[in-house]
Amino acid sequence: MLFPIFLIGLVAFILVAYITNVQEEPIQIGLVDLDQSTETAMVIRLLEESSQLGDYLHMKRFSEQEAKEKIELDELVAYILFPEEFTNKLYSGESIIVTVVGNPNREMESYLIKELVDSAARHISSSQANILTINYFAKQLDIDTETRNMIVLEQFNEFLLYAISKDNVLDQQIVSNNATSTPQEYFGLAAGFFVFTIWIFTIYQLLYREQSKEIQTRMMLYGVTELQQIIARILITCLISIILGTLLFFGFIHVLDLSIHHDNYARLIALLGLHTINFLFVLALIETTVHSKKLQLLVQIIVTGILLLASGSIIPAIYLPLYMQEYIPYLFSYQAFHWLEEIILNRRVYADYIPLLLTAGISAFLTIGLALLKERVKS
Incomplete structure (x- = not known):
């Protein structure tokens, strides 16, 4: 008869201990840019300056080698890898794979980061569809390449800002009791x-x-x-x-x-x-x-x-x-x-x-x- 009470108490203790640990030690995430384009640089800068989870999640730019060393030293939970040709593939409609390299010693936190990246990938897919549509019609109008690229970049910025600030905007509109x-x-x-x-x-x-x-x-x-x-x-x-x-x-x-x-x-x-x-x-x-x-x-x-x-x-x-x-x-x-x-x-x-x-x-x-x-x- 005491086993259910013991089990519930044990689960509650684990949850409280985990949440307390997260509050004291925010999750550290690395950002690695292999594309080195204007767009990816802007994405990483915005991710560094903003945080979807407030004080519980910190993002910082690293080189790929530095990120691997941080993972080995258990100083990073995971790092997000923006691949080469990220921007070109985005504009051309090709499939984009954003890799998440997790820490084998921090499986639970790494899975959380994967879920966040999957959510961001859905926004990238939506923005890519709109960018391709705008780019297609811009070509039909015989707009010069430089102007067309500026229009596409502006559209990319709008969707990026939407994806980054989406949760913060919703938080301000939540009706709390x-x-x-x-x-x-x-x-x-x-x-x-x-x-x-x-x-x-x-x-x-x-x-x-x-x-x-x-x-x-x-x-x-x-x-x-x-x-x-x-x-x-x-x-x-x-x-x-x-x-x-x-x-x-x-x-x-x-x-x-x-x-x-x-x-x-x-x-x-x-x-x-x-x-x-x-x-x-x-x-x-x-x-x-x-x-x-x-x-x-x-x-x-x-x-x-x-x-x-x-x-x-x-x-x-x-x-x-x-x-x-x-x-x-x-x-x-x-x-x-x-x-x-x-x-x-x-x-x-x-x-x-x-x-x-x-x-x-x-x-x-x-x-x-x-x-x-x-x-x-x-x-």
């Missing part, structure tokens, strides 16, 4: 956003004090309007909340050892401030329109719950029903949490403040307008 790819960071950020929003709500409620009719009359005699009291509470709550929120999120970044661009700290504070202002104006708007204090508190709690649910801090937005996903991007809580996630977890160096600023402007206009209308009705 931080809730599953980096759950610790994502749910830590979600918990921080949840706590921060609850702090705003709590501080705002603590500053509220129900006034008797006598106190209200006295405040009116002193010229203190209800709108001024609301704005004062919003300013004090905003100041305290931003300070606490900044400390909370800076602590979160430090504890999880996240590296973010130094300019993103200013963006972080700006997003916290805009979220605070929007949320406070929503609470003030409810306070202005709902007269019963108990009903007012109930509505504020319900709205706070809806905003937190829509933000993705309780349940990731991607798991919400599709009909909700169409509308939640219009909510400021979703925008604030989304851009916090982008700059902290996805290392973005910009944030879109326009939706948050528009929401703040509309909320402020409605709150001030309704408060002034309420004051006029009372007087």
Whole structure:
């Protein structure tokens, strides 16, 4: 009964050990150019400067003799050999064989390099077909040899750049779900956003004090309007909340050892401030329109719950029903949490403040307008 557990544990240990070793010691690959043409020189230079596997794969140019010596010294996993007449065969439509010489002591890594070269060979075949087609029609148009060669070389360059950068372009377009790819960071950020929003709500409620009719009359005699009291509470709550929120999120970044661009700290504070202002104006708007204090508190709690649910801090937005996903991007809580996630977890160096600023402007206009209308009705 223990054998399956032992077997799974052994396989897991081998995989972890192999991946760790690859991360510590990148795979070294040699590039040998026997053709010595402009095209192959450019191919090798681009392969040296770019890497399909990031830090896990390094390529470097060697002579054939140097590559053989490196293989014997176990300093190379394999070397890729570009044969003589590579460019001429490419342009003439002949079959091209790119040889991979592996290290007998590194069979697994050598097989990985072979798979990568096979993938590159398919791109070479595609580019060769297009080059031959262009070359054929160029001959039909009686274009001089020099111009035709320039056109063919340009086509070769385009397909080469496509083959080299293909995987990098796709990586930039991959839609990642931080809730599953980096759950610790994502749910830590979600918990921080949840706590921060609850702090705003709590501080705002603590500053509220129900006034008797006598106190209200006295405040009116002193010229203190209800709108001024609301704005004062919003300013004090905003100041305290931003300070606490900044400390909370800076602590979160430090504890999880996240590296973010130094300019993103200013963006972080700006997003916290805009979220605070929007949320406070929503609470003030409810306070202005709902007269019963108990009903007012109930509505504020319900709205706070809806905003937190829509933000993705309780349940990731991607798991919400599709009909909700169409509308939640219009909510400021979703925008604030989304851009916090982008700059902290996805290392973005910009944030879109326009939706948050528009929401703040509309909320402020409605709150001030309704408060002034309420004051006029009372007087």
